[in-house]
Amino acid sequence: MKLPKMVGLNPKRKEKLLTALIVLPPLLSVFFFFYCFSGWNFFISLTDWEGFLPTQNLVGLRNYASLFHDPLFWTSLQNNLLLIVVFVPGVIVIGLFLAILLDRKVRGEGVFRTIYLLPFALSFVVTAALWAWMYSPRVGTINVILEKVGLGFLRANWITDPNIVLYCIIAALIWQFAGYSAIIFLAGIRSIPVSQIRAAQVDGARTFTLYRRIVLPQLRPSFVTAFIIFMCFALKAFDFIWVLNRGGPGYSSHILGIAMYKETFGFDRFAYGASYATVILMLSLVIVVPFLWRVYRKDRP
Amino acid sequence: MSLLKPNRWLLYALLIFFAFLALLPLWSCVVTALKSSKEVILSTPVTPPMYPTLGPLAQALEYLKRPLLNSLVLVGAGTIVSSFFGSILGYVFSKRKIRGCGVGFVLIVLCLYIPPQVQLIPMVRVMSNLGLHGNLGALVLLYMVFGIPMCAFIFKTLYDEIPDSYTNAAKVDGAGTWTIYRRIILPLSVIPFVVASLLQVTIIWNDYIWGLVLTTGMDNLPVTVAMANLKGSFVAEWNLQMSGALWIAVPTLVIFILLGKYIIRGYSGK
Numbered sequence: 001m002k003l004p005k006m007v008g009l010n011p012k013r014k015e016k017l018l019t020a021l022i023v024l025p026p027l028l029s030v031f032f033f034f035y036c037f038s039g040w041n042f043f044i045s046l047t048d049w050e051g052f053l054p055t056q057n058l059v060g061l062r063n064y065a066s067l068f069h070d071p072l073f074w075t076s077l078q079n080n081l082l083l084i085v086v087f088v089p090g091v092i093v094i095g096l097f098l099a100i101l102l103d104r105k106v107r108g109e110g111v112f113r114t115i116y117l118l119p120f121a122l123s124f125v126v127t128a129a130l131w132a133w134m135y136s137p138r139v140g141t142i143n144v145i146l147e148k149v150g151l152g153f154l155r156a157n158w159i160t161d162p163n164i165v166l167y168c169i170i171a172a173l174i175w176q177f178a179g180y181s182a183i184i185f186l187a188g189i190r191s192i193p194v195s196q197i198r199a200a201q202v203d204g205a206r207t208f209t210l211y212r213r214i215v216l217p218q219l220r221p222s223f224v225t226a227f228i229i230f231m232c233f234a235l236k237a238f239d240f241i242w243v244l245n246r247g248g249p250g251y252s253s254h255i256l257g258i259a260m261y262k263e264t265f266g267f268d269r270f271a272y273g274a275s276y277a278t279v280i281l282m283l284s285l286v287i288v289v290p291f292l293w294r295v296y297r298k299d300r301p
Numbered sequence: 302m303s304l305l306k307p308n309r310w311l312l313y314a315l316l317i318f319f320a321f322l323a324l325l326p327l328w329s330c331v332v333t334a335l336k337s338s339k340e341v342i343l344s345t346p347v348t349p350p351m352y353p354t355l356g357p358l359a360q361a362l363e364y365l366k367r368p369l370l371n372s373l374v375l376v377g378a379g380t381i382v383s384s385f386f387g388s389i390l391g392y393v394f395s396k397r398k399i400r401g402c403g404v405g406f407v408l409i410v411l412c413l414y415i416p417p418q419v420q421l422i423p424m425v426r427v428m429s430n431l432g433l434h435g436n437l438g439a440l441v442l443l444y445m446v447f448g449i450p451m452c453a454f455i456f457k458t459l460y461d462e463i464p465d466s467y468t469n470a471a472k473v474d475g476a477g478t479w480t481i482y483r484r485i486i487l488p489l490s491v492i493p494f495v496v497a498s499l500l501q502v503t504i505i506w507n508d509y510i511w512g513l514v515l516t517t518g519m520d521n522l523p524v525t526v527a528m529a530n531l532k533g534s535f536v537a538e539w540n541l542q543m544s545g546a547l548w549i550a551v552p553t554l555v556i557f558i559l560l561g562k563y564i565i566r567g568y569s570g571k
Contacts, residue, residue, distance in 0.1 A: 015477045022479075023393055026386035027405070029446045034412045037423040044422055098319060104312055114561050115320045118327065121557035122550050123507035125525040129532050129546040130326040133333065133346065133539055141329045141346040148345065179323065180568060187569035228414070236416035239509045243529045260418045265514065270422055277418035288414040296407045 038281060045275040051268030063275040073276075075251050076259040079166060083255060084234045087170045092226050094174060095181020096219075100211065102182065103189050113186070116179035124176075124239035131172040132244060135159045159245055162252035169241060169253055176240075177233075181226055188222030189215060224291065231287050235280055256280050330550075334358055334543040341540050361531070361544035367519055368527035369548065371437055372506055375523055379444025380501040387452020387497055392486050394453065395460035396468050397478055406457065412450035421514055428515055435517040443515070444505050451504075452497045455567055459493040460486065496567045499560055503553045524549050 045063050049056040067073050098116055102109055119127065134141045135158035143155045158168045192215060200214050238257030241247055247254035247262070256276060264273025329346045335353045336344065344351070362369075393399065394406045424443070425434065433439040463486070471481045512523035519527070528545050535541045557564060 011477070015479070019393070019397075019399075019478055022389055026390060026446075026449050030409065030412060030449050033420065033424075033443075033446050034415050034450070035408070037420045038415060040423040041419040101312060101316055101319075106312065106316060112316050112320055113565075114558060115323050117561060117565070118554060118557055119323055121503060121553040123509065123525050123528075123553070125507075125509050125528050125532075126546045126550045127326075129528070129542050130330050132532070133329060133543065134326050136539075139342065139346065139539075141325070144345045145347065175322065175326070178319075183565050183569045232414050232416070236418060238418075243509070243532065257416075257418060260421075264422060274419075274422050277416070277421065280416045281419045284414055284416050288411065292407055292411060296403065296410075 041274050041281075042278050044271055045278050047271045049271040049274075051270060059271075063272050066272070067275050067279070072251065072254070072259060076254050076256050079251075079253060080235065080237075080255040082166055083170060083237065084231065086167070087173055087234050088227065088230045090170065091174045091177045091181045091230055092223065094178045095226065096185045098178060098182035099185035099189055100215075102186055113179075113183070116182055118179070119176045120180045122176070125243050127172065127176050128240050128243035131168075132159070134172075135168055160249055162249050165245070165249065165253045169244065173237075173240060177230065181230070184226050184229075185219060185222050188219045192218050228288060228291050232284050235284050235287075327550075330543045330546055333540050334361075334547045336540050338538060338540055346539075357538075357540040357544040358547070361541055361548055364531055365524055365527055365545055365548055368522045368524040371520075371522060372524040374437065375440050375444055376502050376505045378441045379448055379505045380498045382445040383448025383501055384452045384456075384494055384497045386449050387454075388456045388487075388490060388494065389482070390449065390453035391456020391458075391460050391493070392482050394457045395463075396465065396481070396486070406453075409450045409453050413454065417510055421510075424511075425514060434515065435521060437516060437521045439515045440511060440523065443511055444508075448501045448504070451500065455497045455500065456490075456493050459496065463489055492563070492566075495560070496563045499556060499563050500567045503556060503564070506549075506553060 044056075046058055046060060047056045048059045048062075102113055106112065122130075137143060137157045137160055140158070142158065146152055146154050156164065159165050196214055197210065200210050205213065236257055237255060238261060241253055241255065241258055242261065245253060247258040256279065260273050260276035260280065263269045263276060325347075332349050333341060333346055334357055335355070336350045337352065337354050337356065340350060340352060390409070394402055394409075428434040428436075428439040428442075431439075433442065467485055468481050471485055476484065507525065508523070509525040509529065512526040513529070516522050516526065522530075528549055531545045532542055
């Protein structure tokens with residue numbers, strides 16, 4: 001009966017082996033698909049690889065140099081910054097506002113919350129189709145409604161007008177994400193101890209003061225969460241705009257994600273596309289890493 | 302109290318106004334999907350159909366039949382595999398604090414924020430080397446792995462709510478890691494599994510970019526890619542487009558309406 005022990009399979013070791021066998025395959029595949037790929041993408045950006053040709057020569061940072069001399073890169077970056085600067089605060093403010101409304105002991109709160117969240121259930125492909133119809137210049141919903149309520153002078157060409165297309169896209173994206181933003185803030189508001197709010201009310205604080213002095217300062221974590229999520233979304237955004245109008249008209253809604261896809265799969269400039277992707281990754285990391293650092297540093301033993 | 306009343310009125314007016322904004326594009330989609338091409342031109346985009354027809358819905362279904370099936374396969378495979386592994390990883394991160402666990406978990410969370418753009422080119426390369434490029438199989442493999450970080454995160458957060466004393470008591474009794482998982486954690490995992498799998502179902506169903514890059518041919522397309530093609534080829538036929546959009550939208554809308562509270566649990570914790 002001593003034999004199994006001699007082989008070295010005591011229960012403790014066996015369990016460790018089993019744990020490794022169960023945990024390692026998913027961990028390694030995630031590591032491979034996310035981290036190895038990120039590194040590999042960076043490596044590709046240092047080559048002159050085009051399409052499926054086998055030749056690949058290291059060219060150092062040449063792709064990044066061309067990137068900085070490429071007017072299209074600056075246009076995409078500029079559009080992307082505009083998207084960030086308008087979309088992120090917009091969706092946060094509207095989400096917060098909806099959360100405050102929902103928190104006012106509303107009858108049918110669940111129904112309203114569900115309705116606000118519905119656009120978030122949809123694929124960008126679906127919402128792009130819906131908003132193409134909303135914004136359609138001749139027969140589209142918005143122009144027809146404006147006409148009917150006597151505001152016909154506000155009719156516009158919306159997504160076919162290069163001057164306002166990006167704002168139209170931002171409005172649609174805020175529509176899609178406002179409910180999500182609202183549930184982040186609602187969860188934040190609900191986690192504030194009721195006693196604090198009661199105390200302020202006893203002291204005679206008006207609703208407005210109550211929110212400004214007691215609620216908003218304690219929503220800091222919700223603000224940070226929402227900021228990170230929507231920033232990262234705005235940096236990698238692609239689907240909605242691609243399906244809606246391919247970054248057009250012209251280059252008026254051309255953002256980094258669109259540029260990356262077009263360079264890579266439209267023009268077969270894989271290495272150049274990879275350098276776009278690296279820029280997107282770096283911008284995302286600049287935002288996320290400090291956040292994760294702060295959140296998880298204290299968890300470490 | 303009479304002073305409060307106008308306030309309450311304003312509150313409900315605002316709530317209803319925002320509900321109206323949230324629903325308007327959906328309403329416009331539904332009524333247009335039920336109109337004939339002629340009625341689309343003759344009526345406004347918000348008036349209900351005078352002569353409702355199922356023609357466009359049937360035509361769109363004919364076009365999207367196979368892609369709908371493909372997406373169903375992807376959702377099934379991706380959800381089952383990634384929530385299974387997510388549950389195991391979540392358990393290890395939450396209750397078995399092995400060395401390196403903290404760093405491992407942060408690296409898993411970071412995956413949620415890595416933009417897909419950096420994975421596109423290597424993925425295309427790997428899938429062509431595996432002979433899967435263009436194939437539905439490429440997406441099956443991909444979604445099995447891509448859901449793991451989010452599932453692991455959700456399971457870890459929800460398992461953290463189970464008191465450590467439960468598992469410690471079993472440990473004292475000599476139960477091993479996997480006995481504890483099977484006997485204690487798994488029976489308490491119904492809600493975590495519901496939350497994680499609902500999230501995966503909607504994410505995989507709605508995903509577009511990976512299908513766009515990795516699949517070709519109607520037999521392999523997920524429904525979102527087929528829909529984007531439909532949108533491109535029937536530009537002026539709004540009733541057909543809205544019908545296609547509706548077929549894709551209905552499953553996730555139903556999930557959000559009936560099981561929204563689980564979705565909210567998954568998203569508000571992040």
